[in-house]
Amino acid sequence: MKKIILLSLTTIGAIVSIVSCKHDNGAVPVNAGNGAYPAVVGDIFMNRCATAGCHNEASYTGAGGLRLDSWEHLFDGSVNGAVVVPYSSDYSSLMYFINTDSSLGPVAIPTMPLNHDPLTKEEYLAVKKWIDDGAPDKDGNIAFSSEPATRQKVYAIHQGCDMVAVIDAEKNVVMRYISVGSKPFPESAYYTVVSPDGRNAYVSFWFGNEVYKIDTYTDKVVEVYTLNNKFWSAMAISNDGQQLVLTNGDDYGLAIINTISGQVHYQVNTGFAAPHGITADAAFSTFYVTSIFGNTVYRYTNGNTDTIVLDNMSATTLKGNNTPDPYNVRLSPDGSKYFVSCAGTNDLRVFSSANDSLLMVIQVGTTPQNLSVSKSKPYIFVPCMEDASAGIFKGSVYVINYSTLEVVSVIKGSLYQPHTVAVNDQDNTFYIFSRNQNYDGPAPHHSGPCSGRNGYYQVYDLNTLMPVNGRRYEVLVDPYVSAIRF
Numbered sequence: 001m002k003k004i005i006l007l008s009l010t011t012i013g014a015i016v017s018i019v020s021c022k023h024d025n026g027a028v029p030v031n032a033g034n035g036a037y038p039a040v041v042g043d044i045f046m047n048r049c050a051t052a053g054c055h056n057e058a059s060y061t062g063a064g065g066l067r068l069d070s071w072e073h074l075f076d077g078s079v080n081g082a083v084v085v086p087y088s089s090d091y092s093s094l095m096y097f098i099n100t101d102s103s104l105g106p107v108a109i110p111t112m113p114l115n116h117d118p119l120t121k122e123e124y125l126a127v128k129k130w131i132d133d134g135a136p137d138k139d140g141n142i143a144f145s146s147e148p149a150t151r152q153k154v155y156a157i158h159q160g161c162d163m164v165a166v167i168d169a170e171k172n173v174v175m176r177y178i179s180v181g182s183k184p185f186p187e188s189a190y191y192t193v194v195s196p197d198g199r200n201a202y203v204s205f206w207f208g209n210e211v212y213k214i215d216t217y218t219d220k221v222v223e224v225y226t227l228n229n230k231f232w233s234a235m236a237i238s239n240d241g242q243q244l245v246l247t248n249g250d251d252y253g254l255a256i257i258n259t260i261s262g263q264v265h266y267q268v269n270t271g272f273a274a275p276h277g278i279t280a281d282a283a284f285s286t287f288y289v290t291s292i293f294g295n296t297v298y299r300y301t302n303g304n305t306d307t308i309v310l311d312n313m314s315a316t317t318l319k320g321n322n323t324p325d326p327y328n329v330r331l332s333p334d335g336s337k338y339f340v341s342c343a344g345t346n347d348l349r350v351f352s353s354a355n356d357s358l359l360m361v362i363q364v365g366t367t368p369q370n371l372s373v374s375k376s377k378p379y380i381f382v383p384c385m386e387d388a389s390a391g392i393f394k395g396s397v398y399v400i401n402y403s404t405l406e407v408v409s410v411i412k413g414s415l416y417q418p419h420t421v422a423v424n425d426q427d428n429t430f431y432i433f434s435r436n437q438n439y440d441g442p443a444p445h446h447s448g449p450c451s452g453r454n455g456y457y458q459v460y461d462l463n464t465l466m467p468v469n470g471r472r473y474e475v476l477v478d479p480y481v482s483a484i485r486f
Contacts, residue, residue, distance in 0.1 A: 041127060041130045075173065075175075077173040080471070084135050086175070091448055093448065096108035097111065105449075148218070152427060153175070155192050155201045156420075156475060157479075158479055161449075163179055163450070172459050178220070182208070183208065189205055189481075190205055191204045198486045204234075204235055206230070206231055210226055211224070213225070238280065251268065253266060271298070273317035274291050275298070279330050289329070293317055293318055294324075297310060310342065322345065324347070325342060327369055328341045328370050330372075332373070341369060347363050349361050349362075362398075364400075366385070374462065375425050380399075380402045381430065384418070385435070386417070392442055393414050394416050395412075399411065414442070415434050417436060417441070425484075455479040456474045458471070
């Protein structure tokens with residue numbers, strides 16, 4: 001559904017202050033060259049956008065950080081992230097700000113070029129077609145297409161839009177969007193993993209019975225596995241990438257997919273109740289599964305289930321006044337410990353893998369969620385979605401040393417409902433994704449075809465645990481789970 005994007009006066013004022021261009025109201029300047037764009041698009045960008053006081057080298061820092069005087073700089077994005085995503089004009093925010101006709105697509109204000117005549121319909125459609133064709137340069141090169149076997153990427157799924165965001169780890173902007181799901185409504189993509197060799201990514205759905213396999217060289221869906229039910233949640237993948245295991249919150253079992261043959265083997269007599277999080281040992285023979293309510297974690301080995309109680313109470317899978325409500329579970333890299341985030345008691349519980357004894361209870365922020373582990377640093381990241389913060393912001397990420405079990409840092413800043421962290425050990429960075437689903441949170445810079453409020457991610461330095469820059473990179477509605485390639 002096409003829509004006009006209406007923003008509050010406060011938001012409009014903030015946008016204008018960021019993207020305002022101080023045009024010379026005399027003759028419109030004409031730039032030399034075409035910035036390596038194809039001719040038609042180059043004429044539009046160079047003569048209507050990358051002009052004095054706007055999106056050129058001299059002025060772009062005062063125009064939302066967006067530089068349009070060359071094809072290469074376009075893909076640096078703005079202070080809000082990517083503005084053009086190759087092959088995806090519907091999800092390229094540049095299109096919203098140069099559009100004045102809601103029948104053609106989303107319309108955002110202020111209209112660009114600011115204080116000048118808007119683009120004609122023909123100019124708008126020319127830019128749209130160019131993006132849908134991959135937004136190539138004048139020689140036909142497509143951004144982010146080089147070195148497909150080794151390019152470092154982050155894959156992020158959204159609960160509110162059946163699109164996978166692919167983030168380039170060098171420029172930190174969205175480089176592709178991949179459509180997933182087969183229904184005419186959001187199926188709530190629930191989890192994503194990338195194979196250890198970086199060759200494929202996988203996506204499961206809560207309101208769908210399919211698992212999508214993505215080729216990470218091309219960022220295209222190459223296979224869809226059909227399951228016998230919906231309500232599929234967390235996943236884990238074997239070290240050789242040939243087996244994928246999923247929990248099912250409806251029939252209380254597991255599905256194990258052979259990613260080579262596509263065959264699905266169901267484990268239905270597990271004795272689980274409301275299974276959610278899952279992690280697997282190196283041999284992919286023992287699985288730890290959380291029961292999302294109550295105080296129970298299951299250890300499942302060779303068809304046998306053992307129940308592990310997180311506290312000193314009787315085992316329960318019902319939510320109570322002070323039940324731990326285990327959400328997610330992760331093994332340490334050496335497999336000696338497993339960590340359970342407890343959303344009901346706001347803590348991280350650490351157990352020995354050798355005998356399932358409780359080693360420590362570490363208090364964290366409110367509503368701890370997904371867990372992510374670094375292999376280059378002894379860190380486990382615990383996003384606490386509802387933790388109190390300053391001003392309009394909400395949430396924190398606890399960084400805990402998984403060797404010493406000490407809290408290393410508590411990250412707050414400008415987060416809002418952080419739910420997932422992607423750790424890039426190769427580049428010494430990590431990405432914190434904020435769901436931003438409440439209307440009292442930070443107003444999105446723009447909206448698009450997906451219904452709801454856009455979320456965002458921020459990039460942090462793994463060595464200092466400080467932000468790499470001040471950007472909030474906007475994505476689609478409700479970024480929920482992320483996974484790093486390599």
